[in-house]
Amino acid sequence: MGGMHGFGPVTRDRRDRALDEPPFHEPWEARTFGLVVATSAKGLRTGSTRPAIEKIEPARYLASSYYERWAAGVEAALVAGGSLTSAEVDRRSATVGRGPTRSQATDPELAAAIRGFLNGPSPTSGEPVAAAFAVGDRVTVRRMAPVGHHRCPRYVRGVTGTVERINGGWPHPDADTPEAVYQVRFDMRDLWGNDAEPGALYVDLWERYLS
Amino acid sequence: MSDRHEDDRSIARRVTAIESLLVEKGLITSDVVDAVVETYERDVGPLNGARVVARAWVDAAYRERLLDDGTQAVGELGFGGAEGEHLVVLENTPTVHNVVVCTLCSCYPWPVLGLPPRWYKSFAYRSRMVREPRAVLAEFGTALGDDVEVRVWDSSADVRYMVLPLQPDGADGLAEDELVPLVTRDHMIGVVR
Numbered sequence: 038m039g040g041m042h043g044f045g046p047v048t049r050d051r052r053d054r055a056l057d058e059p060p061f062h063e064p065w066e067a068r069t070f071g072l073v074v075a076t077s078a079k080g081l082r083t084g085s086t087r088p089a090i091e092k093i094e095p096a097r098y099l100a101s102s103y104y105e106r107w108a109a110g111v112e113a114a115l116v117a118g119g120s121l122t123s124a125e126v127d128r129r130s131a132t133v134g135r136g137p138t139r140s141q142a143t144d145p146e147l148a149a150a151i152r153g154f155l156n157g158p159s160p161t162s163g164e165p166v167a168a169a170f171a172v173g174d175r176v177t178v179r180r181m182a183p184v185g186h187h188r189c190p191r192y193v194r195g196v197t198g199t200v201e202r203i204n205g206g207w208p209h210p211d212a213d214t215p216e217a218v219y220q221v222r223f224d225m226r227d228l229w230g231n232d233a234e235p236g237a238l239y240v241d242l243w244e245r246y247l248s
Numbered sequence: 249m250s251d252r253h254e255d256d257r258s259i260a261r262r263v264t265a266i267e268s269l270l271v272e273k274g275l276i277t278s279d280v281v282d283a284v285v286e287t288y289e290r291d292v293g294p295l296n297g298a299r300v301v302a303r304a305w306v307d308a309a310y311r312e313r314l315l316d317d318g319t320q321a322v323g324e325l326g327f328g329g330a331e332g333e334h335l336v337v338l339e340n341t342p343t344v345h346n347v348v349v350c351t352l353c354s355c356y357p358w359p360v361l362g363l364p365p366r367w368y369k370s371f372a373y374r375s376r377m378v379r380e381p382r383a384v385l386a387e388f389g390t391a392l393g394d395d396v397e398v399r400v401w402d403s404s405a406d407v408r409y410m411v412l413p414l415q416p417d418g419a420d421g422l423a424e425d426e427l428v429p430l431v432t433r434d435h436m437i438g439v440v441r
Binding site: 042060061062063064065074075078090103104130137138140154156158161192205207218233238239 | 256258259260262263264265266267268269270271272273275276277278279280282283284285288289291292293317320322323326327328329330332333334351352353354358359362363365367369370371374375376378379380381382383384388394398399400401403404405407
């Protein structure tokens with residue numbers, strides 16, 4: 038999305054400005070968010086919902102609200118994980134209101150564990166791994182056109198920047214083993230041309246993206 | 249607008265259907281979903297980050313630890329958890345202004361700022377902040393002189409970023425608790441200075 042034109046000004050209504058803006062604006066948004074975390078904790082789906090969200094057809098993606106995309110993502114991930122089928126969701130949607138929507142059973146242990154996972158100090162992550170580049174090195178982002186989920190913004194591909202920091206090793210979204218991630222600084226003019234605003238842009242990039 | 253409302257009702261039914269099916273199959277319990285929602289509606293929000301900033305303003309040693317290892321330093325105040333596993337705190341100075349965006353979607357440091365506001369997830373913010381930050385900052389009422397370098401942070405990997413704003417003029421001598429209300433979410437994202 039970085040660098041696309043035509044979305045106009047960033048608009049905020051009074052509620053958006055408030056420091057105490059509620060995190061969810063509709064009850065279903067809250068349930069969607071809760072389901073994303075809860076289904077992951079229960080092992081009903083593996084990995085992020087992001088790949089499913091990025092598979093949404095572009096015109097529909099742009100026409101959907103944020104939590105609408107999350108809802109589509111969690112449904113697709115649950116279908117992929119075998120917990121339910123879209124046909125079941127279609128049928129159950131038609132009868133919502135008839136039949137229980139909340140469980141009688143509870144799982145206080147898991148609820149407490151989730152609270153701790155979301156809200157409790159944990160050690161700094163990022164594994165010590167071998168790094169091919171050093172702080173100060175000039176690196177060029179590879180030109181590529183990956184299909185599916187990745188973490189290399191289009192607008193930095195082919196552009197040269199400077200390694201400012203090594204963030205340690207993190208698994209790339211399609212791998213299990215940690216790989217060095219670099220904080221790379223780009224000059225705005227290298228990204229957007231000579232009439233760009235002055236300044237710098239920083240992106241964290243996996244080693245496989247760099248040469 | 250009526251289409252939008254009809255869409256919302258339809259999505260709401262579908263989300264309820266998904267939760268109902270998972271409950272009926274015995275795969276999840278609703279109290280676990282409630283625990284997630286309540287965490288961000290009640291316990292975790294930008295007040296956490298404001299406490300971190302206020303501490304850094306009054307305690308130079310804490311400030312140094314915060315800039316060195318954000319995750320560890322916010323943990324000292326009891327904050328941490330999902331989406332804060334590798335927190336990097338960006339220091340504003342008289343000549344540097346930092347601002348954070350996620351062009352991918354909505355990466356955001358949950359333990360210190362809660363969940364992101366709607367505008368942070370908007371296509372306009374995501375597309376424009378990396379290309380014309382000064383223009384976008386101006387829309388937030390933030391005008392920066394030419395002597396200030398703007399640094400934009402596109403947080404689309406695993407590190408999460410929070411801005412340590414400059415202490416406002418006239419706040420010298422205030423106690424830590426009095427400084428907390430001066431810090432807003434907008435300061436810590438970097439859309440205001």
